[in-house]
Amino acid sequence: MIPVILSGGMGSRLWPLSRRLSPKQFLPLTGETSLLAMTVQHASQLPGASAPLLVCNADHRFLVSEQMAGLGIAPDSLILEPVGRNTAPAVAAAALYAVKTDPEALLLVLPADHLVPDTTAFAQAVAAGTPSAMAGKLVTFGIVPAYASTGFGYIRIHRSGDGGGSPISAFIEKPDQAKAEKLIADGDCYWNSGMFLLRAATYLQELERFAPKMPPMVARALAASQRDGDYIFLDHDAFSACPSDSIDYAVMEHTDKGLVVPLECGWSDVGAWPALWDIFPKDDQGNSTRGDVMAVKTSDSLVISNSRLVATLGVDNLVVVETPDAILVAGKDHAQGVKGIVEALQAAGREESDHHTKVDRPWGSYESLLAVDGFQVKRIIVHPGQRLSLQLHHRRQEHWVVVRGTAKVTCGEEVSTLRPNQSIYIPIETKHRLDNPGTTNLELIEVQIGDYLGEDDIERFEDEYGRV
Structure with missing residues (x-):
């Protein structure tokens, strides 16, 4: 089994900590270790796991190499994307690379920026899904919902499944609160984790069926790639011409081979500031703080300081994140909109969207x-x-x-x-x-x-x- 770590995301909803040249997967957001490092560690410790294969943006290659060296884990290779094209082409590149040496290669596809606290439960779910994946099913891990979330997509299942997975009935986009509560009440829906277990050959076959333009373009990008040590530089022109799409849209919503294996492991996609507020310890007023913070008559807020004192007074339900060159103040209920701030900074040519001081x-x-x-x-x-x-x-x-x-x-x-x-x-x-x-x-x-x-x-x- 080859762990395929997808590390091409930008984490723009966690600005100003996460930026284009140092996105969230490389940051120690939840402790001493980065999300990427934690993902590589728990994937590499799974029974039968081979050296990990990482797919990342070419601009991040040195960050990835440095963190892998710090773990003492040698990757199989780093497949470097010249531009982002979402997860379907990224996994296609990994699958095409893997089948060259092993036509039966089994891929465990994991985002680099998710949190999986209970690694034992995760290992058990992978073991449960492996027979189905080896038999030609496309297995995804459905997170048992802890509450009615409007921040995640959902997967509805048919109830006819067994321990090896349940057939997928439908994918559901991020719902409003009323719909989220109904999905939870229905009892047949899981949060969509974006984690997969599948044979490389099966994935390529289904991608050819449902997104036929994509595989030949990715194949050309890989065939024309340049190798430099661990680095595989995908050809810029060929990969840039590839359609941009997620695995869900390109394959999983159409295939009849999809299965869901339930997973209950404390998972979080750490997708926006409220997710960190959920994860961090809280004081008696419900505040999560990091750094030099003085919170007075403040409640249910996330306050992070990186370089100076941050004081709050008489506020509630806020996100306050301080960095040396930018400060975010947002209502926690509006934190999903931080991505819009990043887009505005980029449109204005502001360097604060790209890097820190x-x-x-x-x-x-x-x-x-x-x-x-x-x-x-x-x-x-x-x-x-x-x-x-x-x-x-x-x-x-x-x-x-x-x-x-x-x-x-x-x-x-x-x-x-x-x-x-x-x-x-x-x-x-x-x-x-x-x-x-x-x-x-x-x-x-x-x-x-x-x-x-x-x-x-x-x-x-x-x-x-x-x-x-």
């Missing part, structure tokens, strides 16, 4: 400390043994001051070593490179001066990470 890079990170017209100040951290690309900038000059560690600096034809309290000037249009030859983090302050300070003002000539 601190941006992770494969070599370390940079953090914007001050940005005004004409100059910008950054804190740069380079991990031991890492180095930035050989590059130049056309519209800015830079000053570097080392504050911790040792820097090896290439500037034009000169190579020099800098230690704390030493600095160097990088002129405009000059090739330069920064190395950390030491055994501890290199930390420096960078002052950029120029008429344009965007991250796209960079021309790379050599790069350890394939970004030339």
Whole structure:
């Protein structure tokens, strides 16, 4: 059984913590470990599980690799999508890859950003569904509803099933409150988890039946892909031309092979801020707080601070999330609409939709400390043994001051070593490179001066990470 971890989502309803370049699956939202790491761990511990196969956005490949390395789990491969095309093409790419080496490959398809607290119950459900999946059924796991939720889709079953799964009667979109309560009262509906157990070949056959344009396009993207170590870069043009659709819409709503296996494991899709309010511990007033928070005469609210004191007074049923460059204040009942804020930010070209002030890079990170017209100040951290690309900038000059560690600096034809309290000037249009030859983090302050300070003002000539 191959765990297929789908990690291409953006988690926009959890803005401002979740952003395009650091979405929710990579964040430790519910504890010390990220949702991706928890998903990979519990999937890899299942009996008969092979090395996981991850499908993610190409922009996230270094984040995925770093987290996999932190777990000590070597993936089979990382299939990298040049653009998002929803779950049906993503699983098709994984299935096509898997059947090349094993025509009978069994795939356990899991979103990277869901929470499964009771891993024993999850393992039992997978074991219960395996015979049906091996026999050619498309098994999905239906979450036993804990309450009448309007935030999830539902699956209605025929009551003729056994322990190996019940046939699907209908998929139901997210209902209003009255309909949700009726679905619960009917007793034959489950929350739609988006988790699947299926033979790769069966899925491809059903996809060919119900979405015939999709498989050949994904096949072309995989055939024309480029491999670099664990990374499989799907061909941009072929994959971009592929229709965008979910597994449910493309296959599961049409096939007669679908089965539901019940699952009761404390599951959450962590899809919006109220889900975290449900998960987090609460005080006597029903408040869930994280960070430096002072909640006075406040009730039933979620308040998160990341960089400074957040105080609330005389409010209830709110979501307040503070980050260094953006603060969200929303009625908890309106939290599903946060995605609209992200769309508005994107339409306005605002960087707050894409990244935080601190941006992770494969070599370390940079953090914007001050940005005004004409100059910008950054804190740069380079991990031991890492180095930035050989590059130049056309519209800015830079000053570097080392504050911790040792820097090896290439500037034009000169190579020099800098230690704390030493600095160097990088002129405009000059090739330069920064190395950390030491055994501890290199930390420096960078002052950029120029008429344009965007991250796209960079021309790379050599790069350890394939970004030339």
